[in-house]
Amino acid sequence: MSVAVPGEDIHASLSDVTRVYPGVAGTPAVHALGPVDLKLKRGEFFAVVGPSGCGKTTLLEVLAGLQQATAGTVTFEGRPIAGKVPDGIGVVFQEDASFPWLTVWDNAAFGLRRNGVDPAKIRRRVDDALAFMGLTDFARAYPAQLSGGMRQRVCISRTLVLQPRLILLDEPFGALDAQTRLLMGDEVLRLWRRTGATILLITHALDEAAMLSDRIGAMSARPGRFMEIVATGWPRERDSKIVSDAGFGEITGRLWDNLRGESMKSLGHSGVAAG
């Protein structure tokens, strides 16, 4: 992928997007998201942080084409997204989505096989993706024999072999311990540099967002809106050691200023507490 000029090449965008879940059987409708505007630049690493239940996952699923926006337009590579996941978008979910009845290798090959890709090409791409994710030795293992972090890497491999140009990560490390998360963060950075893909990461961890991203969108409590978008200014070559950089604390501090009141709202406190 050629080096894009930052700020000019829009890869995916949401304009004035809202999502309202209609009420079911007497319950009121839930306004989950928006209106939200977001322009993802080609090749950037963008993180979305926000309190739980703020519509982060809804944002991701609308962008992926898994959910329809109630209002507004969503585009990917200049074309509107409507009703189906476009080619070129890969998604990794929070929950373990590896298929327990398939080996690691077959899990990784799953999407390619169903889409009628030439077997030699499948073999090359799967071997390559497993090697990249450090799973070569476990190719014949079943997911039940692997740790949570390794299973999530299986899911990333399964997405990677489809060579997505936009990768959406929905709190993929939410279920992992803090140390594993730091290391998985390094792997995602490696993956981002190598594939040249645009990445949108949903997370509730401020440090994770601050360490990985070019820009971070801080979202309000439901209905989720962007309160501020923070640019980190990190170099493209970076890893988890950045957490000891002086600028790191500044960024997480700024995010927390934005999110503290919103998180309290989502905990049920009214207004912003003093402090």
Added chain:
Amino acid sequence: MIATNRAADTVIILIVLLLAWQALHQIVGATALPSPVPTLAYLAKLVPSERFAENAWATLVCFFYALILSYGIGLAIGVWMGVHRLSGAVGEPILISLYTLPKVTLYPVVLLIFGLSLSGRVTFGAMHGVLPVALLTMSAIRNIPPVYLKSARTLHLSRWQTILTVLFPATLPEVVVGLRIGFTLTLLGVLLAEMFAAKQGLGFLIINAMQLLQTEEMVAVAVVLFAFAAVANALLLWIEHRLHRRV
């Protein structure tokens, strides 16, 4: 290693059963329970006989039809209730109460409908097997993690590819549990039907032998049925374990 342990376990269980049988025989006496050795000697003579073959065949045919009905209807109901939320919500409590109901109480109704025919015995057998198959199939479908369906969409699978390559393997382990329980209960239903109202079949042989005080025949047939059920159950359990090891 595990296989040899299993074999050893089986041998130990058999020895314990034989010892318990002998002990019970000492307590209750030969008029109720003959001792193992003469019974097994009788069994060796009974099994090759034509009378046994005819009755065993009758039971097997009846069981075969009942099993097909149990599985066919059970899977159909289970899939329908698993996919269609409202049907499941309405149907589940009904099926569970039917499951706990002693179905023997309904046998007179079945008899009055079908008479002493094969259809009556098949119906009664299927009545026992349908419910666990339906309930476990329904629960298997409901327990599919939603993220599997989302993954199928992000991997660009068609509807049929999703059903065949995601939903089917995802539900298989739990469905097989239902099929195994359905197998055992269908056999129970068929034998009960033969015991109460039939002129053929292994269930009939047992009751007939009891009435003629031929306790060796009575227990010998029971041993055959025990062996059949144990082997079939072991086979289905083996399939189940193979599927579950991956889950």
